[in-house]
Amino acid sequence: MNKKKEILILGFALFSMFFGAGNLLFPPSVGVAVGKDWFQAGLGFFLTGIGLPLLGILAFTKVGSLDDFANKVSNKFNTIYSTILILVIGPLFAIPRTGSTTFEMGVLPLFPNSNPTVLAIATSVIFFGITLFLVLNESSITDILGKFLTPIILLILSLITILGITSDLGTPVDSVINSNPFSYGFVSGYQTMDALASVLFGVIIIRGLEGKGINNKNEQKMFLSNAGFIAAIGLGFIYLSLIYLGAQISSIKGLTTAQTTLTLAQMTLGNIGKVAFGICVAAACLTTSVGLVALASEWFSKLTKISYKKIALGICIFSTVLSVAGLDYLISLSIPVLVILYPITIVLILLNIFGIKSVLTFRIVVITTFIISIAETLKVNLDFIPLAKAGFPWILPACIAFGISFILKKIEVKKTV
Template sequence: MNKRKEMIVLGLALFSMFFGAGNLLFPPSLGVAVGKSWLSAGVGFFLTGVGLPLMGILAFTKGGTLDEFANKVSKKFNTLYLTTLILVIGPLFAIPRTGSTTFEMGILPLFGDINSLILGIVSSILFFGITLFLVLNESKVTDILGKFLTPIILIILILITIFGLLNPLGVPVNSTIEGNQFSYGFINGYQTMDALASVLFGVVIVKGIESKGITDSNEQKFFLIGSGVIAAIGLGLIYFSLIYLGSQISGMEKLSTAQVALTLAEMTLGKAGKLAFGLCVGAACLTTSVGLTTLVSDWFSKLLNVSYKKVAIITCIFSGVLAVVGLDSIIALAVPVLIILYPITIVLILLNIFDIKNENCYKLVILITLVVSIAEVLKLNVSFIPLANSGFPWIVPAILAFGMGQIIKTKK
């Protein structure tokens, strides 16, 4: 086996897994918000958008399974946690976001003269109707589209970046965001939801490595770290380029999340580039929608013992209704949920990576992290906690809870 070749192939696979339409929307909008502080915010975004997902996959090299990821807290918590993850990257936020993104980037620029509400409803019905058809018929259309769309979007991104760097679009202005710019970028990286998805896909990636005859955990780590570096370099270049280009138009009037990406495409490639980029992203959203709907339908059909078809229909109808709300509204709704869910996911990933056996550590760390995160979302005063003013009030309490868990011996 050619290890170098296998590592490169796995690296490209990891890149494709994390590279989606949503990853193109948030970096330029972050750049617009932070302006001159694009680099520090970009580092924070990179850590949550790339670092955490790779760590999520790495957590499964200890021989763990999805059923055991949070099992040391309790079996019920593990089921509840995974169900919440699937709802978040499914019908609550990620799936409706694909429909909204398709409308705002692919449909609205073409038919802007028609009433936007009516157009949005028609677009949502068509988008999720096609999604449901492909999900129920197990069509390979989305796989074929994915193989063609990713290279096309990458080429368009490269052109946007080159033209944007050679001909600056403007001068970055001071950030409109108060507080720590690094933490702002870090928390904005939650919106990619890649770390949450990595928990669900981690087992699949590790099983793929095992199918090549690589069963030793240390060797699996070697492959994952090497391929992870390849994926991280690719994603990092895209993220930092888009954040920097977004900072160049930070002095413009307020734009929606979708409008920022389209504006960059139009300013660098003209109207034709704007339309091509929007349509490609919209088509890419369809492949994502089909994949996520399949995942949701499979999970809930087994969990609730109902038919796969019924779950798929309900998921598409619910997502279609929510998609009409609009992309920015969906993003705003997702923020409080992600502020609670991400810290829990981060500590679970770390506990699994370091192969902590003590169940008390899991229970105490999760409990304290959950309490602090909920308090933050409820706008309770947590400023007395170290790092709270930087946006990370849960870190120090989680570390203290871990220490307490290590001291308390598990009863046999």
């Protein structure tokens, strides 16, 4: 086996799994919001947009199965957590978002004088009709789109970056946000949902390695860490470029999330570039939608014993209705859910990576993180907790809970002795 070749292939596979419309939508918006502070925000975005997804995949060298990811808290918790995870990256947010993104970036620019509501409904019906057809009828169309679209979008992004850096798009202005730029970038990175998806992607990657005869845990780590570095370079290039370019047009007010990226495409490549970019993103959304509908349908079919086809139909109908609400509305709905789900996912990833076996530790740390995240979502004043003002009120309580669990475990051991 040519290990270097296999690592390179795995690196590209990891990149394409994480690469989607969300990776293009949110970095420019972060740049617009933070203006002159784009580099600080970029560091925060890197941690959640690149660091956490890679850690999530590495966590699966320890557990090897979604069924074992959070079962040390309890089997029931693992089922509930996994279900919520799939709902979030599935029919509640991520799947409808693919339809909204297709409309705002792929269809609306082609028909600017049409009735936007009617066009949005028509787009959503057609988009999820095609999604359902591809989910129910196995096809190589999505593979072809994925293989050809990623290089095309990367080429367009490279042109936008080069032309954007070498031309005068504008001057960054002062930040319009009230929070710390680093924490703003960190929390904005939640919207890519890549760390949540990595919990599911990890299963696929580990199975793929085992299928090639790579069963040794240390060897799996070596492959994943090196491949992760390759994927991180690609994602890092995209994020840093788009956050920087977004900052250059931060003086332009009133842009929606989708309009920000399209504005950059139009300013650098003209109207043809904007339309071409929109079409590519729309097609990329289709491949994402098909994959997520299939994943969610399989999970809920196993959970409820309802047929795969019926669940896929229900998800597509539900997503059709929800996507018409619009991209920015869906983003605003997802924020409180992600503020709760992400910290829990982060601590589960870390506990699994460090090989913690204690059920007590898992339970205390996860429950503590959950309580603090709920309080933050409900706007409870947590400023008395260190790091709360920076946007991370859950970190210190989780660390304290971790320490307490070890003390309690030692006391328990002494009692049994």
